[in-house]
Amino acid sequence: MDTDKLADVVHVEPPAAREMVRFDKVVKRYGDNVVLRELDFHVKPGERITLIGPSGSGKTTILRLLMTIEKADEGKIHVDGDCLTHTRRGDHDVPADEKHIRQVRKKIGMIFQQFNLFPNMKVLRNVSEAPVHCLGLSRGEAEARAIELLELVGLGTKVDAYPSQLSGGQQQRVAIARALAMQPKVLCLDEVTSALDPELVAEVLNVLRNVAASTDITMLCVTHEMKFARDVSDRVLMFDKGQIVEEAPPDKLFTQPEHQRTRTFLRAVLEEH
């Protein structure tokens, strides 16, 4: 994959604020179960952070709240200087309406564990559909860009295939191209290799490494691939019970974790691999 070429195709607009993502006292509950407890954290423009922690610790929920797939019960989320969850009406902040959410959400993209490609569309249309309807590109422009992106993820020959005709690794690479086609400033990666056969993990991680190396996209990554987390991230956040237990650059957190909870978690994960 040609990293310079990728930088040419994916133009990320410069950041509008000093913080690309900010969570302010965000609470998320499912019934009586409090998944996030007054969570505060921020991500700088271009920063790559990895969220680690035991399952049920709320990592994926953070990505889903940011992507507006779920709604926070309390607190505010800001993206690139705009509040995603609320709008100002007079002196009050009121919950954002769909129009406002769509305006802010266009800065965010997401790649899912289960790929979630549209099975009724060929690969080319999977990648070009949203740019036509959300970025206002003509069908021709969107397809030309989709082809460039698909070539960059090594799938230039698969434009006319349906997702069901591709391997899991190929599907996930299409999903990456599809997310990049929207020129997001922030990219959420939700356990993107967990559903893949072991031999297909590398092809997906390589593509993501290149995206990280050649663009300024801010990335929030939930993963169990500790080596990938170490290679790509600037900061690792250890979660437990809906709160950040510890955060540090990967070299420090993986070699000299301070918190006992982090140590036990890392030991368990590393034994598994």
Add this chain to the structure above:
Amino acid sequence: MIWDWAYTWDILPELLRGLVVTVQATLVGSVVALVLGLVLALLRRSRLAVIRIVTGGFVEFVRSTPLLVQLYFLFFVLPSLGITLSGFQAGVIGLGVHYATYTSEVYRAGIEGVPRGQWEAATALNLPSSRVWRSVILPQAIPRVLPALGNYVIAMFKETPLLSAITVLEMLAAAKGIGNQTFRYLEPLTLVGLLFLLVSLPASFTVRRLERRFGH
């Protein structure tokens, strides 16, 4: 009673004219049922509770009352409210609306069968909601419910004789008319059954092929 072939050939053209009316009523009724059913299914997912409740109430009401009563109402009661419909118009509206309440449930099942990840991907791509429906959800929901929709079209076809009760000269009305004139009911009514079978069987076969193609 012995089967009279000469009489059979004699009455066949009139019965075929009735068959044409039957098929026309089924086709127009199906269009109403398939389009209105989808509209009802979408309204039942509206964000506004009022729309959901009113639509749900309408669907329950129509499904819980006999089609024949609805046809009588459209044909005999509406004129007193200033709306006069021909028998055929009242018939296709009655059939269409009645079956729309069934097809709306079919569409609903189809829509609910689309995996949640598809909605989530559409959200992540920021697609406008009308586009999500047109490009993502309905193209996945409808193929898998085509067999069920087809079965309702066939069921509707077999219910068209009810239209004879509101003066529509469909096949059964034609057969009964012939019988009343000649006092021979064997041939016309047997032919009606056979003609229904002649259309239903290939239609059922087509639905079974759809099931094989889109079945899960």
